[in-house]
Every structure is written in C-alpha cells, then in structure tokens.
Amino acid sequence: MCQAFWELYAPEIEAEKRASEERGECRTLISQIIKKIQRGKDILSIADAVEEPVEMIRPIYESVLAAPDADVGQIYEKVYLKG
Numbered sequence: 498m499c500q501a502f503w504e505l506y507a508p509e510i511e512a513e514k515r516a517s518e519e520r521g522e523c524r525t526l527i528s529q530i531i532k533k534i535q536r537g538k539d540i541l542s543i544a545d546a547v548e549e550p551v552e553m554i555r556p557i558y559e560s561v562l563a564a565p566d567a568d569v570g571q572i573y574e575k576v577y578l579k580g
Contacts, residue, residue, distance in 0.1 A: 523577055527569045530557050534565075 526547060533543045540558050544551045556576045564571065 520573075524569050524573055526554070527557055527561075527572045527576075530554060531561055531569065531572070534558070534561050 526549070529547050530543055533546060538546070540551055540555065543558065544554055547554065557572060560572050560575045561567070564575075567575070
C-alpha cells in the first residue's frame, strides 16, 4: 500500500516541493530588495548585488517603492500572484 501510494503521488509531491522552493527563493529575493531599497540603493546597484537582470527585479522594486510599508508576503502577492 505504501509503495503504491508513493508511485501514485510522487509526481505531485515533487511538483509541490519544487513550487515551495521557488516561493522561498522569490521571498528571499524580495527581502533582499526591500533591505537594499531601505539602504537607499538604486535599481542598478540592487540588480548587480542580487545578480539578477534589472528587468526581472523591476516589478519587485516598483512594488516596494509604491508600498514601502508592505511586507514580503504582500509584495510577493502583488508581483507573483498579481493580487
């Protein structure tokens, strides 16, 4: 029974695990960008520091500037869930 369960649900479990890891990476990136904005860094220096293209971090950067009191979860929802 246990083996059959794993064979049946392993792909779904692995997909959820990958999705969870991606959410964690996105939240870490948002947190880094928030801290750098609070330190007065511009988008070019932030992109360089986090080693990501400006185009990728621009939505996060602009969301943080538009809502400076928002937390990581709120920025994540706005940028990635289009909330």
